[in-house]
Each structure stands twice: as C-alpha cells, then as structure tokens.
Amino acid sequence: METATLKQEHHNGHHHVYVPEPELINGKPTFNTITEVICGVPEGKMPRLWWILFGISFAFMAMYLAVIGYLIWKGIGIWGNNTTVGWAWDITNFVWWVGIGHAGTLISAVLFLFRQKWRTSINRFSEAMTIFAVICAGMFPLIHMGRIWHAYWFLPLPNSMQMWVNFRSPLMWDVFAISTYLSVSIMFWYVGLIPDLATMRDRAKPGIRKTLLGLFSLGWRGGNRQWRHYERAYTILAGLSTPLVLSVHTIVSFDFATSIIPGWHTTIFPPYFVAGAIFSGFAMVMTLVIITYWMFPQVKQIINERHIDNMNKIIMVTGMMVGYAYGCEFFIAWYSGNPYEASIFMKRATGPYWWAYWSMITCNVIIPQVFWIKSMRTNLTVSFIVSIFVNIGMWFERFVITVTSLSQDYLPSSWKYFNPTIYDVACFVGSIGLFMTLFLLFLRYMPMVAMSEVKGVLPHANPHHPDHALNKHGRGHETHQVEKVAELATKNGGH
Amino acid sequence: MSENMNELQSQSAEELRKKAEVTSAKALQILIEEEAxxxxxxxxxxxxxxxxxxxxxxxxxxxxxxxxxxxxxxxxxxxxxxQSPLGFIVFAAGAIGCIGALLLQWWTSAVDYPVVYSGKPLFALPAFIPITFELTVILSGFTAMVGMFALNRMPRFFxxxxxxxxxxxxxxxxxxxxxxxxxxxxxxxxxxxxxxxxxxxxxxxxxxxxxxxxxxxxx
Incomplete structure (x- = not known):
C-alpha cells in the first residue's frame, strides 16, 4: 500500500513526519466510540448465548471441583495412571494448558516490543486467557501429587526435618517457572487494566460497582506524569515477560528433556515446545475471539478481519515450525544411531498409539495449510474450525510425547497400553469448564479490549495528525497545504 | 446611615433584588477563587x-x-x-533477585543440606540458572508494578x-x-x-x- 507522507512544520521549528497507518479499527471511530463499544459490554445485559455458555461451563466446573474432591479423598488411583505410565492425561493437560497461556504473553509482550499495533485489539483478552490457562495448568501438577496438603513442601521453607528442596530438579524449576509466570502475567494484566478500570469507574453510577472500580483503579487520573511512569512500567513488564514466556515452556520441556527416557531426551525440546505453545495459544485466542463475536457482534469493529488474518498467519507459521520439529525428531532418531530412540519413534507412528500420532500430524501440520489462501484466513467459520483442530492436535502432541515414551520404555516386560478412566476425562473436560467460566466472567465484568491502548493507536491519537492542524487558527497558506496532504493521506491510507 | 436608608428606599424592589443577586454572585465568585x-x-x-x-x-x-x-x-x-527513574529501581531489584536466588540455592544445596543428586556437583550452576532467572524476573516484575504505584502516588482516591x-x-x-x-x-x-x-x-x-x-x- 502506498503511504502518503506529510512533513508538517511545528510551531517551534521541529519537523515532524506523519505517516498514516492502515486502519486497525473499522469505520473511522472516535475515541468515544471505543469507550462506548467496550464499556457497553459489561455495562449492558448479557445476551442469551452468554447465559447458555455460562450455564454449561459452570456445570462442568462444578463437576471438576467435585471430581477433584473425590480424587483428593480417594487418591490418584482413580485415574488410569499406573506403572509404567506414571504421567498421563494429567501431565498432558498441564503442558497443554501452559502452552495455551503462551500466546497471551506473546501478544501482550513480544508484539508490544516489536511495535505491532494490531495487538492492542486482542491483548487484554489474550492476557486474560493466559491467566486462566495457567490457573488450569497449575491445578494438574497439584492434584497429581495426590497429597495436595503437602504442596507447600515445594517451597524452600525451613522445616523441622531440616531438609531443603532439591534445586537441581527440573520439577523444582517448574514450580518457580509456573508461579513466576502466573504472578507476572497477573501483574502485567492488572497494570494494563488500571486506566480502563478508571474509565469504567468514571462512567459507573454511584454504588457498589463504582466503589469497587474506584478501589481497583487506585485513583488513576490519566495525567501525563502518571502516564510517564506507567508506560515505563509497562515496557519493563513487557521486556521481562518476553524472556519469561520463552523460559516457561523451556522449563516445562526440561521436565522431559533432562530425563533419559527415549523420545524425551532431546535438545530440540525447548524451541519445539515454545513454538507449539504459541501455536496452540493463538488457536485458543482465535476460538475465544469467534465465540465472543457470537455473543457481542459489536466487537467486530475493533477486532476485525485484519486481526483474524494476522493471527491465522501466525498459526500457520508456528504450525509449520512444529511440523518441522516432528520431522527433525525422526531424522535425529535415525541419525543418532540410538536404537531405543529409533524404536520409540517408529512405534509412535506405527505402534499402538498410531491414531494419536496421525491425529496430531493431521490437525497440526496438514489442516493449517488452508491458511495459504487469503479468503480462508479471513473466513470466520474456517478459522473457528481450524482453531478447534489445532487445539485438539496440540493436545494429542502432548499426549503422544508423554504417554508413548512411557508406555514402551527400555524394558519390554513393563510395556503397558494406557487406558484413561472416566475421572481422567472428567478432569480434562472439567478444566475446560473452569477455563470457560473464568473467561465468560471476565467478559461480563471487565473491559475486554484495552481501551486506552486502542485509542492510542488510532490515527488521530498522533499529535501531529493533519486533522489537528486543520483545527488550528491563523495558519494561512500552510493550512491549505496541510488540508491537501490530509486529503491525500485519507485517500491512500484508508482502505 | 439615614442617608443610605433614604437611598435604598428610593429604589424599587426589583432593582434591589437585582443588585443583591449581583453582589451575591460576586461574593460567590470571590469565595470560589479563594477556595481554588x-x-x-x-x-x-x-x-x-x-x-x-x-x-x-x-x-x-x-x-x-x-x-x-x-x-x-x-x-x-x-x-x-x-525520563522515569523506574528502570534503575527495577534493575536494582532484579540484581537483588538474581544474587539472592544464587545465594539461596548455594546455601541450601551446598552448605546446609549437601546431598548429591544425579551425580551433579553440590553447587551446580547450570542447574541453578532456571530458578535464578525466575526469581530475577519475579522480583523485577513486582518492583516494576509497585514502583510505578509509588512514583505515581497510587493509590490516591481523592x-x-x-x-x-x-x-x-x-x-x-x-x-x-x-x-x-x-x-x-x-x-x-x-x-x-x-x-x-x-x-x-x-x-x-x-x-x-x-x-x-x-x-x-x-x-
């Protein structure tokens, strides 16, 4: 696209170059439009579909909590895990959920550092998704311990046994990685929310809601002295979250890679896990965006085709990265000359779990290829279906990694085919219920789009936007010129 | 005194009311300016x-x-x-997190409770990197948020x-x-x-x- 460039003389003689951006938000919105559309959702009544989805999600969440209660009462023997498959659906779910969380941080932090303005429409919501996904993830290792009341033993606390935790164990690294990730994600999210909570506070009628919004917005006024520290804090948090998000799935992959189990003991795991995490996370963001469209079609103005298109491109790219990793694993299994490694990979593709392996390949590598076609990338039905397939495929990936390697390790006499029980299924489905419940409550009570950030990337938020120059008085022939170029800019810049 | 009274009596009630209003508006203005x-x-x-x-x-x-x-x-x-000084504050906190994490792991693993795991040395730096990194990040992140609140004098509800x-x-x-x-x-x-x-x-x-x-x- 051709962009018009306007050199505008500022009153103190500096030259400012104004380059109009392609539109991120449909229909030339004013600042107030953004506020109305976004605040309108939690201020208004929830549509019927919200209540239906909430009812279903809540029921699943309730079942989940009941099953967890039973599991703690009875022990993890109610799951299908047993020697030699000690890690099964629980760890699969854990890795799957942590991975989903990663897209949120990628959108909010990494794309922020890369100045990707389109992220502002979806960052709030994907950050929320991150937090909820990490909560769902964190529950699995906790309940997997069996004796959950000893969970605090993971913390380096002085105790009467005079023992310390083993800092050389990847499981310990996991504890620190996941809890840091959850805490930093919550802080990042909350800092981003403060100006928007203030907007909602200013619009609310006096009452409990206004008081609560007032409390949580901490008296934010939006003065530039506040924005100055705020922006710095936001940038620092983004800068911290970027290596953090890479570290978290790296450390999760260490849980596998530092062991000597064939199929796990590989150096490709950290980048492979991170790419898969971003892949599955973007798919989940896509699923949630489209579900949100069904409930609140007005959001389409702010999260538009361009966002869907960009996300689908990332899904396709990361999908091919994991595809490459699958191929590379096979190559290394052969090239290493390690018979155990070669055997486990042949068994993955052709052994008792072939169905899981080929589901994974189909969902993760083949199906996202439709996104080579632009009309597919912007088609909501196609995007939704592909995103669901990717979610399924990534779950299978985690399952294939965790279960196939354990079920057929070095000792053929202990080989075992893993069968899940009804409680495995209940815990998995239940965790989706918990996730959706939290997400729907977020839509109900919070501004789902970062209003202050979206306003900040609107073309007229730029102080050197030509429209502002038109409003000024006493500019003579210069005004005329500015007008001309502004016209040009809208012609070329808009689409 | 009596002169004033005479003057006032000579004016109509309407005029008086107007004057009173003007005076009171002026008084209000002065009061507001005083309270500004x-x-x-x-x-x-x-x-x-x-x-x-x-x-x-x-x-x-x-x-x-x-x-x-x-x-x-x-x-x-x-x-x-x-420029906001927040960066320097966060850097200090991050450094404390980093050094603190290394000290914690060194003291617990190599001094107070020296047990050899999986053939690694007692002070196994590569194995200590993940937790050192995580503690650096969490301390920096927390300081970035709380430091921003402090610099912005938040919360301030009035x-x-x-x-x-x-x-x-x-x-x-x-x-x-x-x-x-x-x-x-x-x-x-x-x-x-x-x-x-x-x-x-x-x-x-x-x-x-x-x-x-x-x-x-x-x-």
Missing amino acids: EGVVAEFDNPGALLEAAEKIRHAGYKRFEVYSPFPIHGMDDAMGLK HPMFYSDKFSKKASDDGFFAAIFVWDEKFNVREVKQFFQSIGGKNVEIIHRPLEGELAQQN
Whole structure:
C-alpha cells in the first residue's frame, strides 16, 4: 500500500513526519466510540448465548471441583495412571494448558516490543486467557501429587526435618517457572487494566460497582506524569515477560528433556515446545475471539478481519515450525544411531498409539495449510474450525510425547497400553469448564479490549495528525497545504 | 446611615433584588477563587494539548499537569519532564533477585543440606540458572508494578481534579485537559484563567471543593 507522507512544520521549528497507518479499527471511530463499544459490554445485559455458555461451563466446573474432591479423598488411583505410565492425561493437560497461556504473553509482550499495533485489539483478552490457562495448568501438577496438603513442601521453607528442596530438579524449576509466570502475567494484566478500570469507574453510577472500580483503579487520573511512569512500567513488564514466556515452556520441556527416557531426551525440546505453545495459544485466542463475536457482534469493529488474518498467519507459521520439529525428531532418531530412540519413534507412528500420532500430524501440520489462501484466513467459520483442530492436535502432541515414551520404555516386560478412566476425562473436560467460566466472567465484568491502548493507536491519537492542524487558527497558506496532504493521506491510507 | 436608608428606599424592589443577586454572585465568585485548588481547561485533541503543554511550560508554570485518555507521544518533552527513574529501581531489584536466588540455592544445596543428586556437583550452576532467572524476573516484575504505584502516588482516591464534573466524565473517555494548580508559585486564579483562554483552552473552570448548604444551591 502506498503511504502518503506529510512533513508538517511545528510551531517551534521541529519537523515532524506523519505517516498514516492502515486502519486497525473499522469505520473511522472516535475515541468515544471505543469507550462506548467496550464499556457497553459489561455495562449492558448479557445476551442469551452468554447465559447458555455460562450455564454449561459452570456445570462442568462444578463437576471438576467435585471430581477433584473425590480424587483428593480417594487418591490418584482413580485415574488410569499406573506403572509404567506414571504421567498421563494429567501431565498432558498441564503442558497443554501452559502452552495455551503462551500466546497471551506473546501478544501482550513480544508484539508490544516489536511495535505491532494490531495487538492492542486482542491483548487484554489474550492476557486474560493466559491467566486462566495457567490457573488450569497449575491445578494438574497439584492434584497429581495426590497429597495436595503437602504442596507447600515445594517451597524452600525451613522445616523441622531440616531438609531443603532439591534445586537441581527440573520439577523444582517448574514450580518457580509456573508461579513466576502466573504472578507476572497477573501483574502485567492488572497494570494494563488500571486506566480502563478508571474509565469504567468514571462512567459507573454511584454504588457498589463504582466503589469497587474506584478501589481497583487506585485513583488513576490519566495525567501525563502518571502516564510517564506507567508506560515505563509497562515496557519493563513487557521486556521481562518476553524472556519469561520463552523460559516457561523451556522449563516445562526440561521436565522431559533432562530425563533419559527415549523420545524425551532431546535438545530440540525447548524451541519445539515454545513454538507449539504459541501455536496452540493463538488457536485458543482465535476460538475465544469467534465465540465472543457470537455473543457481542459489536466487537467486530475493533477486532476485525485484519486481526483474524494476522493471527491465522501466525498459526500457520508456528504450525509449520512444529511440523518441522516432528520431522527433525525422526531424522535425529535415525541419525543418532540410538536404537531405543529409533524404536520409540517408529512405534509412535506405527505402534499402538498410531491414531494419536496421525491425529496430531493431521490437525497440526496438514489442516493449517488452508491458511495459504487469503479468503480462508479471513473466513470466520474456517478459522473457528481450524482453531478447534489445532487445539485438539496440540493436545494429542502432548499426549503422544508423554504417554508413548512411557508406555514402551527400555524394558519390554513393563510395556503397558494406557487406558484413561472416566475421572481422567472428567478432569480434562472439567478444566475446560473452569477455563470457560473464568473467561465468560471476565467478559461480563471487565473491559475486554484495552481501551486506552486502542485509542492510542488510532490515527488521530498522533499529535501531529493533519486533522489537528486543520483545527488550528491563523495558519494561512500552510493550512491549505496541510488540508491537501490530509486529503491525500485519507485517500491512500484508508482502505 | 439615614442617608443610605433614604437611598435604598428610593429604589424599587426589583432593582434591589437585582443588585443583591449581583453582589451575591460576586461574593460567590470571590469565595470560589479563594477556595481554588487549580484551574482546568479542555483542549480539542492531542495535538492541541501538546501545544498547550509547551506554552504552559514556556509561560513559567511548573506545577501543572495534562490529562489524556491515553499517553500522548512527545508529551514528556513538551512538559519538560525527565525520563522515569523506574528502570534503575527495577534493575536494582532484579540484581537483588538474581544474587539472592544464587545465594539461596548455594546455601541450601551446598552448605546446609549437601546431598548429591544425579551425580551433579553440590553447587551446580547450570542447574541453578532456571530458578535464578525466575526469581530475577519475579522480583523485577513486582518492583516494576509497585514502583510505578509509588512514583505515581497510587493509590490516591481523592484528588482536587475529581471535583470537576466535566473532568471526571470525560478525561478517561475522550477529553484532553490541562490544569495548573494552586501550589504553583506563579499561581493566580484570574491570570491562569485568562492564560488558558489565550492559548485556546475551552470550558475553563476553577477547581474547588464542592460548596456546602445554601451556597451550593446558588452555585
């Protein structure tokens, strides 16, 4: 696209170059439009579909909590895990959920550092998704311990046994990685929310809601002295979250890679896990965006085709990265000359779990290829279906990694085919219920789009936007010129 | 005294009422000016606010603030603000997190409870990197958030700006405001009002505590 460039003389003689951006938000919105559309959702009544989805999600969440209660009462023997498959659906779910969380941080932090303005429409919501996904993830290792009341033993606390935790164990690294990730994600999210909570506070009628919004917005006024520290804090948090998000799935992959189990003991795991995490996370963001469209079609103005298109491109790219990793694993299994490694990979593709392996390949590598076609990338039905397939495929990936390697390790006499029980299924489905419940409550009570950030990337938020120059008085022939170029800019810049 | 009474009697009731109203309006104005915590003006758009900030600074005011629903690029320079010191504070916290994590792992694993796991040395630096990194990040992140609150004096639930209804309604939505406060050395209510009008400010308003009782009704 051709962009018009306007050199505008500022009153103190500096030259400012104004380059109009392609539109991120449909229909030339004013600042107030953004506020109305976004605040309108939690201020208004929830549509019927919200209540239906909430009812279903809540029921699943309730079942989940009941099953967890039973599991703690009875022990993890109610799951299908047993020697030699000690890690099964629980760890699969854990890795799957942590991975989903990663897209949120990628959108909010990494794309922020890369100045990707389109992220502002979806960052709030994907950050929320991150937090909820990490909560769902964190529950699995906790309940997997069996004796959950000893969970605090993971913390380096002085105790009467005079023992310390083993800092050389990847499981310990996991504890620190996941809890840091959850805490930093919550802080990042909350800092981003403060100006928007203030907007909602200013619009609310006096009452409990206004008081609560007032409390949580901490008296934010939006003065530039506040924005100055705020922006710095936001940038620092983004800068911290970027290596953090890479570290978290790296450390999760260490849980596998530092062991000597064939199929796990590989150096490709950290980048492979991170790419898969971003892949599955973007798919989940896509699923949630489209579900949100069904409930609140007005959001389409702010999260538009361009966002869907960009996300689908990332899904396709990361999908091919994991595809490459699958191929590379096979190559290394052969090239290493390690018979155990070669055997486990042949068994993955052709052994008792072939169905899981080929589901994974189909969902993760083949199906996202439709996104080579632009009309597919912007088609909501196609995007939704592909995103669901990717979610399924990534779950299978985690399952294939965790279960196939354990079920057929070095000792053929202990080989075992893993069968899940009804409680495995209940815990998995239940965790989706918990996730959706939290997400729907977020839509109900919070501004789902970062209003202050979206306003900040609107073309007229730029102080050197030509429209502002038109409003000024006493500019003579210069005004005329500015007008001309502004016209040009809208012609070329808009689409 | 009697002269005054005569004069008053010579005027009609209507005239008297008008005069009384004018006097009371003037009194109210003086009272408001006396109570002023600052003067606020609205500007049309980010560009106008940026220019206004520069003009306010050039006019020699120091205790002023501009308000916008989103950060405006270039405003720090326009207001003559230095960079936020938050980065240095966070760096210090991160360094403490990093060193603290290494000390914790070294002391617990190599000194107080020396047990060999999987053939690794007691002080196994590569194995200690993940937790060192995580603790550096969490301490830095926490400090970035809390440090920002501290530098911004948050939470602060009461501020004179909230006395202005216009400000409370629009500033976080689509309003662009500038305010000069009473704690500025140069502050003079009338001068500041005129100054704001001269630089294109609209809806110039004196920020003051809400008046009580009868005065509030008159206001």
